[in-house]
Amino acid sequence: MRRRDFLKACGAASTAVLAGQTVGISQTSGDVPFDDELVFLLSDVHIRPGFRTVDAFASRIETLLAMNPRPRHLLIYGDLSQFWGKKEDYLVLREMMRPVEEAGVRWDLAFGNHDRRAPFFEVFPERVQSTPNVPGKYVSIVETPRADFILLDTLVEGEGDGAIDEQQRAWLEKTLAGYSKPVFVGAHHPVEQTGLAEMLAASPVVAGYIFGHHHNWLHVVADGLPRLTLPSAGYFWDFGYVVLRFIGDEAVFELKIVDHFPDLGEGKDANPPEEPLPKWLDVVHRKTGEAFIVPLHKG
Ligand SMILES: [Fe+2]
Numbered sequence: 004m005r006r007r008d009f010l011k012a013c014g015a016a017s018t019a020v021l022a023g024q025t026v027g028i029s030q031t032s033g034d035v036p037f038d039d040e041l042v043f044l045l046s047d048v049h050i051r052p053g054f055r056t057v058d059a060f061a062s063r064i065e066t067l068l069a070m071n072p073r074p075r076h077l078l079i080y081g082d083l084s085q086f087w088g089k090k091e092d093y094l095v096l097r098e099m100m101r102p103v104e105e106a107g108v109r110w111d112l113a114f115g116n117h118d119r120r121a122p123f124f125e126v127f128p129e130r131v132q133s134t135p136n137v138p139g140k141y142v143s144i145v146e147t148p149r150a151d152f153i154l155l156d157t158l159v160e161g162e163g164d165g166a167i168d169e170q171q172r173a174w175l176e177k178t179l180a181g182y183s184k185p186v187f188v189g190a191h192h193p194v195e196q197t198g199l200a201e202m203l204a205a206s207p208v209v210a211g212y213i214f215g216h217h218h219n220w221l222h223v224v225a226d227g228l229p230r231l232t233l234p235s236a237g238y239f240w241d242f243g244y245v246v247l248r249f250i251g252d253e254a255v256f257e258l259k260i261v262d263h264f265p266d267l268g269e270g271k272d273a274n275p276p277e278e279p280l281p282k283w284l285d286v287v288h289r290k291t292g293e294a295f296i297v298p299l300h301k302g
Contacts, residue, residue, distance in 0.1 A: 035071050035072065035073045036071070036072045036073070037072060037073050037074075037075045037107065038072035038073065038074060038075060039075045039147060039148055040075075040147060040148050040149055040248065040249050041070075041072065041073075041074035041075060041076070041246065041247070041248060042074055042075075042076045042077075042078060042147060042152075042246070042247040043067045043070075043074040043076065043077045043078070043108075043244060043245075043246060043247075044077075044078050044080070044213070044233055044244065044245040044246070044247060044256070045060075045063055045077065045078070045079045045080070045233070045236045045244050045245075046079065046080035046081060046082065046115075046191070046214075046215030046216075046218075046233035046234070046235060046236065047080075047081065047082040047115065047215045047216070047218050047233075047234075047235035047236060047238055048060050048079060048082060048083050048096070048235075048236045048237075048238075049082055049083075049084070049085040049117065049235070049236075049237075049238040050083060050084060050085060050092045050093075050095050050096050050099070051084070051085035051086055051089075051091075051092050051095075051271075052091050052092070052094075052095050054085065054272075055237070055274060056085065056236070056237050056238050057095060057099075058237070059236055059237020059238070059242060060099060060236050060237060061099060062237070062261075063236050063237065063244050064099060064102065064103060066244065066259075067103070067108065067244075068102060068103070068106055068108075073106065073107075073108065074108060074246070075107075075108065075109060075147070076108070076109050076110070076111075076145060076147060076152075077103060077108050077109070077110040077111075078110070078111055078112070078145065078152060078154065078189075078213075079110065079111070079112040079113070080112075080113050080115070080154075080189060080190070080191055080213060080214060080215040080233055081112070081113045081114055081115025081116075081117075081118065081157075081158075081190070081191025081192075081215050081216065082115030082116065082117040082118065082191065082215065082216070082238075083096055083112060083114075083115070083117075083118055083123075084096075084117050084118050084119070084122075084123075085117060085238075085271065086117075087117055087118075087119060088117070088118050088119020088120075088121075088122045088123060089122065090122040090125060090126060093122055093123055093125075093126035093127065094126055096126070097126050097127065109145075111143050111145050111152075111154060112141075112154065113141075113154040113155060113156065113157070113189060113190050113191050114141060114156055114157075114158035114191060115158065115191035115192075115215065115216065116158060116159075116162065116163050116164070116165065116191065116192070116216070118158060119160055120141065120158070120160070136174055136178075137156065137170055137171045137174045138170070140155075140156035140170075140171055141154075141156045142154065142155055142156050142171065142174065144178075148249075149185070149249040149254075149299065150184065150185040150186060150187060150210060150249065150254060150299055151182075151184055151185070151186045151187075152186065152187050152188075152189060152213075153175070153178070153186055153187070153188045153189070154189055154190065155167060155171065155175065155188065155189065155190040155197070156171065156190070157190040157191055157192040157196065157197060158191070164192065164196050165190065165191060165192030165196045165197065165216075166192075166196060166197070166198075167190075167197040167198060167199060172198070172199065172202075175188070175199065175202070176202060179202075179206045179208060179209065182206075182208040183208065184208065185208055185209075185210045185254075185299040185300060186208050186209055186210065187209075187210055187211050187212070187213050187254070188203055188209055188211075188212050188213075189212060189213035189214055190214055191214060191215050191216050192214060192216050193214050193216060193217070193230075193232070194212045194214065194228070194230060199212075200212075200226060200228055201226075203228050204226055204227035204228040205227075207301055207302075209228070210229065210254060210297055210298070210299050210300075210301075211228065211229035211230065211231060211254070211297050212228055212229070212230050212231070213231050213233065214230070214231070214232060214233070215232065215233045215235070216232075217232050217240070218234065218235035218238060218239050218240035218241060219232055219234065219240050219241050220232060220233065220234045220241050220243070220245075220258045220260065220290055220293065222256070222295035229295075229297045231245075231256055231295055231297075233245055234258065234260060237261075237262075239264060239265065239266040240263065240264070240265060240266065241260055241262075241263055241286070241290065242260065242261050242262040242263065242264070243258060243259050243260040243261050243262075244259050245257065245258055245259070246259065249299070252298060252299050252300060253296050253297060253298055253299060254296070254297045254298075254299055255294055255295075255296050256294060256295040256296075256297070257292070257293075257294045258290055258291075258292070258293045258294065258295075260286075260287055260290045260291055260293075261287075262275065262287060263283045263284070263286040263287050263290075264279070264283060265283065
């Protein structure tokens with residue numbers, strides 16, 4: 004069975020087919036209500052002009068804008084660019100985010116190892132924080148009615164791994180100490196690379212840690228800290244997105260997987276073969292509809 008046929012058959016595929024690299028996401032018409040508690044999560048977009056990741060990201064955005072009610076928030080957990088912060092990558096992203104912004108969806112991001120701060124801010128000057136939470140870093144707090152999200156900056160330019168320096172750690176410690184509302188801390192890199200796991204697990208308000216980087220949907224509660232790895236928007240390994248709903252006293256992260264294609268070591272231009280291996284399709288079957296449910300309050 005061809006990849007497209009399989010995905011269609013199992014109902015996991017986004018049916019959006021976009022012509023070429025022209026980004027033509029149309030806003031849904033009419034009065035689509037917002038759900039301020041609904042959060043759309045993406046990671047590892049790896050945008051590059053003319054590459055298949057553009058179509059994949061466009062499909063994710065189209066899905067977001069077609070939701071009714073519409074999520075108020077979109078959070079992107081890093082690697083927005085493919086070629087290490089090339090300005091051309093961010094210029095494509097700029098165009099693709101326009102309908103999101105025009106639709107009234109608020110979006111925010113964490114930098115990944117494929118990103119670079121200077122070219123990003125050149126293309127998105129409105130993102131420059133006049134009073135940065137942490138000087139030299141892009142650290143933001145996104146407020147929603149039931150829980151907030153702190154997006155940290157783990158980018159060490161030129162390195163694949165991430166890190167949190169003492170200044171950012173001190174800011175986070177002080178910020179969490181003043182919090183009473185549940186908060187999901189997150190960044191592009193896994194918590195092991197931040198040195199924050201113990202602090203987050205000990206905090207009475209931290210409900211979990213959200214990150215990307217691995218391009219695979221994974222979830223675990225380890226050492227008292229729930230950890231969620233997001234899929235890639237459409238590069239390698241798990242392709243998809245996550246929708247977060249607050250139900251009762253729990254946060255329900257639901258995976259929407261649309262494809263799975265491992266990095267075959269054929270370079271950055273590699274495309275999924277038209278005839279996928281059954282074990283890749285099994286991953287899509289197995290993960291379809293998976294959810295990670297996290298209590299908002301500890302104890
Ligand atoms: Fe990535």
